[in-house]
Amino acid sequence: MTVQFGYPENREAGSAARVRALEALLIEKGVITGATVDKVLGYFETDMTPLNGARIVARAWTDPEFAGRLVKDTPAAVAELDLPVGMDGAEGEHLMAVANAPGVHNLVICTLCSCFPWPVLGLPPYWYKDPTFRARAAREPRVVLKEIGLDLDPSVELRVWDSSGHSRWFVVPSRPAGTEGMCEEELAALVTTESMIGIAEVPAPAA
Amino acid sequence: MKLQHHLGGLENLGPVDYEPRVFVEDWEQRIFGIHVAMMGLSTHLGDAGPQYPIDEVPTAFSSTWTWADLRKGAEAMNPFAYFQFRYYEKWLGGISGYFVSQGYVSEEELEAKAAEFLQDPALALPDGGDERIDDQVIRYLRGGDSPRQGPAESPAFAVGDRVTVKDVPPTDHTRLPGNLRGRTGTVERVFEGNYAYFCSTGPDGIGEPMPVYIVRFEPTEIWGELAEPGAVLYGEIYQAYLTPATEEQQ
Numbered sequence: 001m002t003v004q005f006g007y008p009e010n011r012e013a014g015s016a017a018r019v020r021a022l023e024a025l026l027i028e029k030g031v032i033t034g035a036t037v038d039k040v041l042g043y044f045e046t047d048m049t050p051l052n053g054a055r056i057v058a059r060a061w062t063d064p065e066f067a068g069r070l071v072k073d074t075p076a077a078v079a080e081l082d083l084p085v086g087m088d089g090a091e092g093e094h095l096m097a098v099a100n101a102p103g104v105h106n107l108v109i110c111t112l113c114s115c116f117p118w119p120v121l122g123l124p125p126y127w128y129k130d131p132t133f134r135a136r137a138a139r140e141p142r143v144v145l146k147e148i149g150l151d152l153d154p155s156v157e158l159r160v161w162d163s164s165g166h167s168r169w170f171v172v173p174s175r176p177a178g179t180e181g182m183c184e185e186e187l188a189a190l191v192t193t194e195s196m197i198g199i200a201e202v203p204a205p206a207a
Numbered sequence: 208m209k210l211q212h213h214l215g216g217l218e219n220l221g222p223v224d225y226e227p228r229v230f231v232e233d234w235e236q237r238i239f240g241i242h243v244a245m246m247g248l249s250t251h252l253g254d255a256g257p258q259y260p261i262d263e264v265p266t267a268f269s270s271t272w273t274w275a276d277l278r279k280g281a282e283a284m285n286p287f288a289y290f291q292f293r294y295y296e297k298w299l300g301g302i303s304g305y306f307v308s309q310g311y312v313s314e315e316e317l318e319a320k321a322a323e324f325l326q327d328p329a330l331a332l333p334d335g336g337d338e339r340i341d342d343q344v345i346r347y348l349r350g351g352d353s354p355r356q357g358p359a360e361s362p363a364f365a366v367g368d369r370v371t372v373k374d375v376p377p378t379d380h381t382r383l384p385g386n387l388r389g390r391t392g393t394v395e396r397v398f399e400g401n402y403a404y405f406c407s408t409g410p411d412g413i414g415e416p417m418p419v420y421i422v423r424f425e426p427t428e429i430w431g432e433l434a435e436p437g438a439v440l441y442g443e444i445y446q447a448y449l450t451p452a453t454e455e456q457q
Contacts, residue, residue, distance in 0.1 A: 005291060013325060015299055016234035021320035022303050023237055024332050025312045030267040031248075033336025036344055037240030043348055086349035090246070093353040111215040111384045113278055114294070123239075126226035129294045131214055133223045138215035138386060139426070140435050148225055158438040162215070164382050165419050165443030166354050166402050194227075 044123060047084040048092075053120035053170055054191035055081060058184045060099070061175040070097045070172065078120070091168055092119035098161060099172040100201075105156050106171045107145070107198035109137045110163040117168035121196055128197060138162065148199050170196045176204040208377050210286035213385030216430055235295035242302055245272040247347030248340065251405075257350040264343045270309055273352075275405035277301060279380045354416075355400045362418035362446065368394045369452035370422060372444065378411040383448045391456040392424040395441065402445070412447030419445050 008014055026032050056078060060067035070077040074095040078087050086092070095117055098106040110116070111134045116124040127133050137144050141160050142152055152158060161169045173195040179187060182205075194200035210217075230236050248268045253261040280301025281289065289297070306312050324330055364370055371391045375383065382404065398419045407414030422442050426434035 004287060007291075010325070012232055012234070013328070014321075015296060016232070016328065017321040017325035018303060018317070019234045019237045019241075019299055020324045020328075020330075020332065021317055022306065022312070023241060024320055024324075025316060026241065026306070027333045027336060029311060030265070030336065031311065032241070032244045032266070032268075032344075033338065033340050034332060034334035035336070035338075036244045036341050037237055039341050040240040040243045040344060040348070041236055043345060048348070086351075089349040089351040090243075090347060091351070093351040094355070111386070112212070112382065113274075113281070123229045125229055126231060126294065127223055130224055130226070131290055132220045135214040135217035135220055136223065138384075138440065139218075139430050139433065141438055142435050144223060147222055154437060156437065158435075159441065160438060161441045161443075162384055163443065164384050165445065166398075167443055 044118075047086055048089075048119050049122045050120070050191075050193040050196065051188070052083050052087065053117075053193070053196045054188040055083065055184070056097070056120060057172050057191045057196065058188035060097075060172050061179075061187055062184050067099065067172065071099050084119075087119045089119055091115070092117055094166045094168060095120065096161075096167040096169045097172050098159065098169060100174045100198075102174075103156055104159065105152055105198065106159045106161065106169075107137065107141055108161050108163065108169040108171060109134060109141075111135070111138050112164055115163035115168060117170050120170055121193055125193065145199055150200055171198040172196075173198075173200075173202045176202050178204045208385065209282055211282045211284070211289055212377070212381055212383070215384050215386035216433075218433075230295070231293070232295075238295055238299045238302060242277060242298060243348070244340075244344050245270075245302070246274070246352070247344035249273060252347060252352060257353075259343065259346065259350070261343070264339055265337045266340045266343075267311070272305070273405035275380060276305065280304070282380055354403045354405070356403055356416040357401055358399065360401070362397050362420075364394050364397065364418075364420060364446070364449065364451075366394050366397060369457050370394055370420070370449045371452045371456055372422075372442075373412075373448055373450050375412055375448060376410040378409050380406070380408050381411045382408070382413060382445065383411070384442060386429055387424065387442050387444070390424055390429050391452045392422040392428070392442070394420050395423045396421040404445070413445045417446045419443060420449065422449070 027034050074097045114129040195202045248266050249272045251271045252259040281297050307314050372387045374388045401416035402419045403416045404413040424440045
């Protein structure tokens with residue numbers, strides 16, 4: 001029998017060598033420069049990070065009028081904040097915020113690939129891109145969330161957004177209890193990427 | 208049909224591998240960076256929403272490369288291999304294959320060079336190059352590539368309309384989640400403007416600017432008894448994929 005499911009020898013070392021060879025040849029041939037890939041990666045470390053999303057959420061928690069504008073016209077509301085240039089850049093051209101509320105929980109998925117709002121959430125974690133998550137979260141989102149650690153009450157309506165068009169969705173999670181006296185910066189530090197995709201709630205701060 | 212187009216709702220997959228990292232091997236970052244550079248240097252950006260001075264960028268890259276090209280590669284894979292290989296392994300296969308098929312590099316020189324790096328992983332990459340290439344890539348990251356064009360010319364459907372998703376002919380690439388084919392839902396939102404796609408998908412029907420809708424589906428309409436109570440599914444669907452619901456589907 002032929003081996004259908006074997007992996008190549010040196011699976012990781014082989015891929016590492018092949019991608020390095022490709023990058024070297026593209027530099028030699030003038031497609032990219034010796035600095036291009038590092039500059040791209042650096043950009044995602046400094047400009048397109050989940051901290052942007054966290055700051056948007058923190059503002060929504062402290063300013064109900066902003067929260068209203070954010071779900072009505074997300075790009076315009078995001079542009080009000082002092083965030084790095086490029087929130088409407090690559091994979092942020094058409095941001096869409098959906099807000100959790102008592103009785104409503106939102107979950108963002110992409111069953112066809114891995115669409116993700118880069119400028120506000122950074123790059124997607126592996127589980128989001130995993131075919132198992134993509135397949136199961138469409139039909140049995142509650143079971144998947146429970147496995148990951150979020151047990152939603154049966155009375156909560158779970159809204160699942162499949163990113164098959166131009167919009168790039170993110171979730172405004174609910175503000176946790178015990179944060180009444182906190183400032184925007186302190187609140188932003190509580191917000192996780194997972195909560196802005198919808199697989200978790202923002203945990204209450206440690207007492 | 209391709210399994211890759213019908214992932215939503217597939218059964219018996221077992222637990223999700225909850226891996227929170229973005230990259231699980233260092234080399235994955237490099238192929239991601241190459242892909243972003245290709246998108247930022249793509250010739251089509253000269254005509255994109257924010258007009259880029261793409262003709263003035265001194266790169267040897269003279270092709271169109273968008274998400275559609277990357278997705279086509281993954282959708283063209285043997286479905287068993289699609290599940291077998293990690294996310295960035297698929298990218299590496301698709302992107303290196305593209306550069307070979309377009310004649311930028313030959314498979315022989317790629318293999319020879321890879322053998323050198325396999326022998327000595329610490330071997331340095333070449334340096335240098337024209338900074339204007341990097342500037343364009345970052346300009347693209349900041350400016351994006353919006354598919355929106357002009358106001359929608361009388362969209363065919365309005366909020367509240369019942370619509371049925373067409374069962375369009377299968378093609379090499381689609382933006383229609385397979386689990387929605389033939390299903391009926393309710394228009395929840397009509398986006399302002401028309402939305403193009405990076406390429407024509409042929410008989411699948413998208414590419415030219417057209418209205419796009421958010422359609423709300425009841426999970427029981429899609430999965431019957433296997434549906435999970437208390438959930439709703441929203442799809443973002445191009446007009447070409449929709450038809451008015453028949454009377455019995457109202």
